Amino acid sequence: MDFTLTEEQQMLQDSLRRFVDNEYNFDKRSEIIATGKGLDKGTWSALAEMGLLAFTFPEDYDGLGGNAVDTMVVMECFGRGLLVEPYLATVVLAGGLIRDAGSDAQKAALLPAIASGEKLMALAHHEPGNRYNLNRVNTEAKPSNGGYVLNGRKTAVIHGGQADQLIISARTSGSAGDASGQSLFLVDAGASGLTINDFATHDGQRTADLVLENVQVPENALVGPLDQAAPLIEKAFDLGIAAICAEAVGAMEALNATTLAYSKERKQFGVPIAKFQVLQHRMADMFMAAEQARTMAILAATNADSDDREQRRRAISSAKALIGQYARELGQSAVQIHGGMGVTEEMFCSHLFKRLTLINLQFGNSDYHLEQVSNLLLAETA
């Protein structure tokens, strides 16, 4: 057992923390959000220069061959400063899929372009009314003109409105709910027949809904094997879940730090409110929640790259279910301890709380992942 970071990971963490603390303060973040663009070009270039946009890509494609633990280090730092930039969408989800399933030509065309910061991408998979179950794909792709024509709707596409290119899942055979019969396609954001509705999210990021009406793509738009994309999609989201679990840990620790500091400063009845035992116990619970969350995020990260599906799934769903619960408890306590200040837009506290709330809603809430673990148990005892 070894829970320590490697020397490189430690350096990465130090420099990223410095970057987040010094270059990405609350006011800067608020300005970026207010532009409605979903990212700050300067920040994105800085991340590219640090090599972060290529961290987990193979060395042949300008990458550093990093793994999910490296992503954990990065995302935890992002959580600490609540970066709104499309790292998850572009690098972890879409970039990860191209790395794992793309053809040589696709890798060559896309990975270096992502690495340099030129290209933004997103993964469009979930569909309206289908909630979190990954096999519920109704969007159809039919052979046409030597390629495919896509029809359907997508929702909860994180940073879909900022992407230059999207990876869109569609059914090439079978029916909604089937694991088999799903395929992935590369689609240009400007493709004719594709409507992208870009929305702000409560946590300062962006999400999009897509409508696909006879969107024609060439044959070489197919990413990975025809009909057999389900395992790839599942793994991409497992990597995404591990990433946002780490982000949650960063946000939880930041929220604990700001709450602790506030409780020592804020005086009522002639003493700092930190002197009240109910609040002390509550902060002790918050501390425990963050520690347990950190453990689970490590469990998720160390399993996210694994091809042992059952073990990976159990680790990822356990982490997501528990972190959702811990984050909820911790976030609600933090706001409560801040009193009126906690429900204002001015405090970092409320923004951390909002992001933590949305992390629970993203890629399956606690209930959904509890159900996954529960189903695995059933299969085990059968």
Place this chain on the structure above:
Amino acid sequence: MNLNYTPEQDAFRQEVRQFLNDKLPDDIREQVQKRLRMPKSTTERWQKILFDQGWGASNWPTEHGGTGWDAVQQLIFEEECAMAGAPRQLDFGLRMVAPVIMTFGNEEQKQRFLPGILSGEEWWCQGYSEPGAGSDLASLRTSAVRDGDHYVVNGQKTWTTLGQHAEWIFCLVRTSTEGKPQEGISFLLIHMDDPGISVRPIIMLDGEHEINEVYFDNVRVPVANLVGKENQGWTYAKFLLGHERTGLANVGQSKSMMARLKAAAREERDGERPLMENPRFRDRLAQLDMELQALDLTVLRILTDAKGPGPAASILKIRGTELGQNLYELLMEATGHDAMAHLPEALDADYNGPRPGSENATIAAGEYFNMRKLTIFGGSNEIQRGIISKLVLGL
């Protein structure tokens, strides 16, 4: 023991329901049920309708133009209004300052202020909290210094709900620094247009404007606007907080929210099935349904107790607010990732642009965030638990 309403109470409920059916305008009903942003005129129109019916103040005695209803009738009325989608009436005037004026004010003050509250033409806000005085309200510092027929007021109030709309603010101000902090506080009525008052918005975490900071810079307030006696304001404030606490159980609101949640469970899809058929979700709904019933009956049990609620009213505040928060949280989870989008423009009734998911999804997360306030204001739930420990358990 008998948990049924009496035939008279059932008939009363029927009468209220009929009235709401006939008189509540559809556009208002829609705004309320969908929890859209409400213009000031919505509340004004509704108060006028109630006023014309003679039902402007369900908690007032008839001598001041109230209904003279008993506690159970008031609850029935509140519940029916909430279920029908009527806007909340303005607590600050009707339930807070008015009882204080009736109990401690002079005849002139009653004549001057009660009619405007009843008709809804004059709005009130509550100037208690200050940046340094939240839970420890008695430490407030906004000062009122006597100068002939006036008090000169200086200081700052904060978290002032509806301060942007109100004509009047009832304030706790410091008129003496001698003795215990509680002993030098007075209860003053101040017109919001008076020179020297400025109001600045505070934007809440859902992005909406409902609270404000109010600054007082040498504001001259006639001595005639002092309620009761100088330096006795703390007694009146405590009287008022008791009123606030029983109201904060909000059973009517929670019942209407539960109805919405049940409807959402049928409307929201979980793939092939309605969400209601997802057993994990349904269990959570059932849990809240049970808790709502427990709260509902506890309210009735406490309010019909001949001894009066006393400090046990804190139970209602604590349980009522926690339940309110949990209901919104479950609505948010019912809409899943659709709730992530933040569309402030979709909170207006005429919005017809795109939105992820249903109308539930549009409001769910914002409301969940906003409702964190319930356990903070009106005496935080930590303070309420302290009251139970001290005054009920004698610890």
